[in-house]
Amino acid sequence: MDFLNFDAEACTLCGICVNVCPFGALKFEKNGIEVGESCRMCGLCVRKCPEKAIRFEQKANEVNKEEWRDFLIYAEQEQGKIHPVVFELIGEALKMAPKVGYHVNCVIAGGPGTAENAKDLLEYGVHKVFVYEHEELKWFRADCYTDVIADCIAAVKPSSVLIGGTELGRSLAPRLATRFHTGLTADCTKLDIKDNTDMIQIRPAFGGNIMAQITISRSRPQFATVRYRVMEKAKKVENPDGEIIRCKMTDDMVKSSIEILSAEVLEKKKSLEEEDIIVVAGRGAKNETGVALCRELADALGGQLAFTRPMVEDGFGDTAHQIGLSGRTVRPKLIITCGVSGAIQFTSCMNGSECIVAINNNPEAQIFNTAHYCIVDDLNQVVPKLTELVRNRKED
Amino acid sequence: MKIIVCMKQVPAGTNVEIDPETGAMKRLSSATRTNPYDLFALETALLLKEKMGGTVTVLTMGPAQAESMMKDAYACGADEAVILSDRKFAGSDVLSTSYTLRQGIQVLGGADLIICGRQTTDGDTAQVGPALAEHMHIPHAAWVTRIEEVTEKDISVQQKLGDVTQVSRIPFPCLITVEKDMCVPRLPSWILKKKTADRKVRFLSFEDLPNQDLTRYGLNGSPTAVERMFPPEKAQKQVYLEGSTEEKTKELFDILVSRKII
Ligand SMILES: Cc1cc2nc3c(=O)[nH]c(=O)nc-3n(C[C@H](O)[C@H](O)[C@H](O)COP(=O)(O)OP(=O)(O)OC[C@H]3O[C@@H](n4cnc5c(N)ncnc54)[C@H](O)[C@@H]3O)c2cc1C
Ligand SMILES: Cc1cc2nc3c(=O)[nH]c(=O)nc-3n(C[C@H](O)[C@H](O)[C@H](O)COP(=O)(O)OP(=O)(O)OC[C@H]3O[C@@H](n4cnc5c(N)ncnc54)[C@H](O)[C@@H]3O)c2cc1C
Numbered sequence: 290m291d292f293l294n295f296d297a298e299a300c301t302l303c304g305i306c307v308n309v310c311p312f313g314a315l316k317f318e319k320n321g322i323e324v325g326e327s328c329r330m331c332g333l334c335v336r337k338c339p340e341k342a343i344r345f346e347q348k349a350n351e352v353n354k355e356e357w358r359d360f361l362i363y364a365e366q367e368q369g370k371i372h373p374v375v376f377e378l379i380g381e382a383l384k385m386a387p388k389v390g391y392h393v394n395c396v397i398a399g400g401p402g403t404a405e406n407a408k409d410l411l412e413y414g415v416h417k418v419f420v421y422e423h424e425e426l427k428w429f430r431a432d433c434y435t436d437v438i439a440d441c442i443a444a445v446k447p448s449s450v451l452i453g454g455t456e457l458g459r460s461l462a463p464r465l466a467t468r469f470h471t472g473l474t475a476d477c478t479k480l481d482i483k484d485n486t487d488m489i490q491i492r493p494a495f496g497g498n499i500m501a502q503i504t505i506s507r508s509r510p511q512f513a514t515v516r517y518r519v520m521e522k523a524k525k526v527e528n529p530d531g532e533i534i535r536c537k538m539t540d541d542m543v544k545s546s547i548e549i550l551s552a553e554v555l556e557k558k559k560s561l562e563e564e565d566i567i568v569v570a571g572r573g574a575k576n577e578t579g580v581a582l583c584r585e586l587a588d589a590l591g592g593q594l595a596f597t598r599p600m601v602e603d604g605f606g607d608t609a610h611q612i613g614l615s616g617r618t619v620r621p622k623l624i625i626t627c628g629v630s631g632a633i634q635f636t637s638c639m640n641g642s643e644c645i646v647a648i649n650n651n652p653e654a655q656i657f658n659t660a661h662y663c664i665v666d667d668l669n670q671v672v673p674k675l676t677e678l679v680r681n682r683k684e685d
Numbered sequence: 686m687k688i689i690v691c692m693k694q695v696p697a698g699t700n701v702e703i704d705p706e707t708g709a710m711k712r713l714s715s716a717t718r719t720n721p722y723d724l725f726a727l728e729t730a731l732l733l734k735e736k737m738g739g740t741v742t743v744l745t746m747g748p749a750q751a752e753s754m755m756k757d758a759y760a761c762g763a764d765e766a767v768i769l770s771d772r773k774f775a776g777s778d779v780l781s782t783s784y785t786l787r788q789g790i791q792v793l794g795g796a797d798l799i800i801c802g803r804q805t806t807d808g809d810t811a812q813v814g815p816a817l818a819e820h821m822h823i824p825h826a827a828w829v830t831r832i833e834e835v836t837e838k839d840i841s842v843q844q845k846l847g848d849v850t851q852v853s854r855i856p857f858p859c860l861i862t863v864e865k866d867m868c869v870p871r872l873p874s875w876i877l878k879k880k881t882a883d884r885k886v887r888f889l890s891f892e893d894l895p896n897q898d899l900t901r902y903g904l905n906g907s908p909t910a911v912e913r914m915f916p917p918e919k920a921q922k923q924v925y926l927e928g929s930t931e932e933k934t935k936e937l938f939d940i941l942v943s944r945k946i947i
Contacts, residue, residue, distance in 0.1 A: 333914070367847050429846055430853070431815065432824045456846045460827035463812035467780060467819035472908030475810035493917070495696075495807060501914050508908040546824050550833075550841060550852040566947070590947060614809075623946045637917060644946050646937065662940065663925045664933050674934040679947065682938075 293324050293335075299342035306334035306343060354448070354486055357509035360386060361447035363438060364397040364410055364418070365457055368554055371397075371406055373522070373563070374453035378515060379413050380523030382451060385482040391448065392416035396441040398434060400427030407533050414526040418533050419445065425543035428552045429457050433545040435464040440542060442469065447510050448486050454516035466512040472505035473512035478519055488513065497614050497637035518562045518620045519641065559593070561610055565622045566592025569612060569639075572599050573628015573649060573668055580605050582672045583627050589679040595619070597629055613638050625675075627668040631656025648672065686739030686837070688730045689796040691786060691817070692723040692758070694751045695807045719754045722802030724870035729863050730800050731762050731871070733835060740764040742793060746774055746785050752886050759881035760873030767793065771890040776904030779808075783816035784901055788894040790821070797857040798840065803828065803864055814862035825860040826853060830867055 300321055307315045307322065314325045315334060335343045360382040365372040375395070382393040395410050397403055398421040407418040421437045442450065442465065450465070452458040454476050466473035478500075479491035488511050490503045505511040561567065568587035570580050580600075587594040596606040598613055612619055614634040620641035627648045629635060636659045639645070647660035648668045657663045664671055697716035730741045743758040745751050746769040755766035769789045777785060790796060799821075801814035811827075818825035831843040833852055841854045842861055855861075891902065899905055926933040941947045 336913070368849070372847075428849070428851060430824075431818070431826065435819070456828050456844075459811055460815055460825075460846075463779065463783075463815040464819040464825075466812075467783065467816040470780065470908070473779060473810075473812060474909060475812060489912075494809060494914075497917065499914050500917055502912045503909050504912050505908050506910065546856050547826070548854040550854055552849055552851045555848045555850060623941065633917065644941070644944065657923070657925075661923050662937055663923060664937060665925070666930055666933060670930045671934050674931065675938060678934065678938040682942070 294344045295322055296340075296342040296344070297321050299340045301340055301342075303339065305337050305339065309333050309337045352507065352509050354509060357446050357448040357486075359392045359394055359416075359445070359447050361442065361445060361450045361510070362393065362395045362415075363450065363452040363458065363461070364395045364407070365453050365455060366397065366399045366403065366406060367455075369399075369402055369406070371409055372453055372455065372517075374455060374458075374515070374517040375410070376413060376522045377517070377520040378451045378453060379410070379415060381480055381515065381520040382449075383414060383523055385480065385488070388482050389484065389486050391486075394419065394445065394447070396438060396445075397421070398426050398437045400424055404533065404535065411529045411531040411533070412525045413523040414529060415531045417531060420533060420535050421538060421542075422535070423538050423543050425545070428549045429460075430545045430547040430549070431460050431464060432547060433543050434461055435468065436542050436544075437538075438465055439468050441536065442510060444536075449482075449488055449511045449513065451480075452512065452514050454514040454519075458514055462512055462514050469508075469510060471508040471510060471512060472503075473514070474503045474505070475514055477513045477515050480513065480515070480520075487511070493614075493637055497633045516618050518618055561593060561595055561612070561617050562619055564593045564619070566590045567595050567612075567619060567621045567624045567639075567642075568592060569595045569597065569624065569626040569629055570600055570605065571597045571626060571629030573630075574600070574605075575628070579628070579669060582669065582676070586625065586627075586672050586676045586679070589676045590623075592621075592623070597632075597635055626656055626660070627672055629656050630654050631659055686733065686737045686798065687742070687796045688733060688739065688798045688800060689742045689744050689790060689793065690723070690726050690730045690758075690763070691799065691801045691813070692727065692743055692745050692754060693720045693802075693805050694718070694745065694747050694754045695720045695805055717750065717754075719757065720802055720805045720807075722804055722806070722865055724802075725863050725865050725867060726800040726802045727758060727761060727763065728868045728870040729832065730798075732868060733798070733832070734762075737835060737837075739797075742767060742796070744786065744789055744793070745769065746777070746782060746789070749888070755886045756878075756881075757873045759884055760875075760878035761871055762874075762877060765887065767887045767889060769889050772903075773891045773899065774903050776907060777902070778907035778909040779810055779812040779816050780908055781902055781904075781906035783813050783820055784906060785894070786813070786817050787820040788896055789889055791895055792889060792893060795858060799823075799858070799860040801860065801862045803862055811862070814860060818860040821858070821860070823858050823860060824855050825862070826855055827862045829861045829863045832867075 362378045364375045394417040396419045403422040452462045474490040477490045481489040494501045570583040595610045601611040618638040623644045624642040625646040645660045646662045647656040648664045652665045697718045742765040743763045804811035829842045833841040839856045
């Protein structure tokens with residue numbers, strides 16, 4: 290391997306690196322340890338080597354970090370309103386900003402009404418909002434949206450750019466990061482900042498089995514996306530003193546080769562992510578009858594019914610109501626799981642919920658490691674009883 | 686019409702675990718499979734070819750063992766398969782992966798349409814498609830749920846972006862990333878498998894690419910660095926409710942009411 294360097298003098302052939310390598314890429318060969326094709330450069334061996342005999346041959350490509358300052362948050366709009374993930378990004382940035390003396394700024398782009406919406410951002414303690422308003426920006430088009438936000442980034446030179454992990458954000462962010470030849474960390478679940486202004490970005494990988502801490506230390510800006518409902522929302526401030534800055538638009542900036550033929554707003558239903566109370570039917574609900582019991586409980590509580598992946602695959606619900614890595618991330622006030630085993634791909638996307646109740650007849654079920662309130666029992670017994678209690682109370 | 690489909694070979698399972706004491710990862714099995722989301726990209730390409738004529742080229746960056754995935758693509762009806770394989774590409778993040786793919790596409794003489802899957806099951810970033818489009822300076826549409834129309838010079842696609850369903854027309858050359866379930870991927874055909882048994886998979890290495898600047902590839906060209914990996918946190922305190930079914934249910938109800946949750 291060209292980039293992993295073994296110091297033959299220092300290496301004692303202790304074999305620790307061979308053992309820690311998750312990809313089985315290291316082997317004892319005639320001339321010492323050799324690195325095979327399966328190496329993914331995770332660097333575990335570099336850190337574990339007691340002799341410090343393994344090094345990354347990295348080419349330094351340092352930027353002047355002083356030139357890049359503050360946080361910039363992309364304020365996505367959905368149906369003429371600020372997407373709620375934006376307030377969560379602001380909340381997270383405001384926690385990090387004081388540690389390095391940064392401000393939190395926003396950039397917002399869209400059709401008529403955008404500048405008006407920008408005012409809502411100031412209430413949360415945002416320093417500056419850069420506004421790009423133009424008829425041509427009414428609907429999202431990847432090419433011209435990239436041009437517009439890139440214009441702002443080039444002018445403002447932010448140290449970090451945070452973007453919501455929505456469909457729109459995840460289409461936009463990689464283009465921007467590529468344009469600035471810098472890194473983008475996807476779907477962070479935790480963010481912090483070092484004294485040297487490098488963000489500590491934590492994200493799940495390998496289907497949530499592992500958390501990876503990622504840094505972008507050689508280039509700026511540092512891009513990160515964060516999914517909706519993962520971070521805490523910012524609070525309104527007493528005396529907002531931020532300002533709105535209308536940015537100059539040129540016709541070139543909104544020129545797009547993409548032609549919108551139609552755009553239809555789906556009927557605005559409360560999405561699963563926005564729900565305060567969720568009841569989940571897992572495979573333990575077994576059939577229509579079991580699912581119906583769970584649905585009645587959800588209805589009685591005024592919440593929504595969601596599913597695990599096998600239940601969606603069996604046609605009991607759609608993917609918009611699937612919780613988990615290949616579905617949605619939720620953090621409601623209350624989540625009641627019924628007949629859910631608690632696989633990591635499921636729990637990693639709901640374990641931020643305020644109150645987690647698990648009903649499962651197997652005391653060994655993994656879900657009980659995640660739940661706050663555990664009921665080891667048959668869901669067919671417990672769920673209807675709970676529904677009845679809730680209904681009777683509502684009638685009082 | 687010339688179509689390039691980007692596909693990746695991924696580990697067959699995702700069941701890695703970390704030893705909380707030592708921080709060492711328990712080994713991943715070496716079994717691999719085709720990223721399941723990329724099968725929808727391949728199927729979309731094959732359907733377009735059936736309608737419009739032309740060729741479908743499958744492109745991957747990865748180790749030489751990706752050849753088996755490429756043979757399967759031949760058996761599904763792909764015309765050409767190309768593997769970008771070189772140790773110099775190891776350790777690539779999204780930026781250098783998409784750059785390397787872009788260089789490979791340049792060697793192949795470009796394409797009218799490039800199709801990517803929605804995401805992989807290992808890195809799982811869903812970023813390579815849009816990043817590749819940016820490197821190539823071409824427009825893209827992500828999360829495509831339906832092909833509405835295709836002509837000699839453009840393609841109209843439906844996308845779901847949050848609460849908005851958008852249909853847009855994009856001129857070639859362009860890139861789309863497709864959602865799963867927009868079609869049913871065909872299985873490799875036995876007849877095609879026999880017919881294509883001798884067809885070679887083309888390998889391209891660093892030396893074959895137009896840009897010979899090493900700092901753009903692999904680890905050197907990757908701005909993101911994985912600093913450490915660790916197991917997910919375990920849950921906080923918990924309460925087991927005891928007694929008969931009635932008692933447990935009533936106790937839960939009382940807790941939820943007293944905590945003002947319901
Ligand atoms: C890459 C990847 C992505 C994935 N993404 C997702 C995802 O997005 N969402 C997801 O959910 N899964 C996902 N999975 C699948 C996940 O690993 C599990 O297989 C799945 O979550 C299990 O669903 P379940 O709990 O409903 O079913 P099971 O694991 O079959 O569990 C059923 C449970 O019901 C209990 N039970 C049975 N009868 C009763 C009864 N009468 N009363 C009470 N309890 C009963 C059983 O004890 C058991 O614990 C993913 C997997 C991979 C590899
Ligand atoms: C634990 C961990 C965390 C990571 N986190 C990040 C991160 O936050 N940011 C980052 O930049 N990188 C990250 N990476 C690296 C990233 O996984 C690799 O860069 C990978 O080469 C491409 O990303 P992906 O697998 O996420 O592909 P995705 O972007 O999810 O793939 C989308 C589509 O692009 C195409 N495609 C992807 N890879 C290839 C390929 N090699 N050949 C052909 N087509 C392909 C396929 O059509 C695929 O369906 C991480 C890696 C690990 C191991």
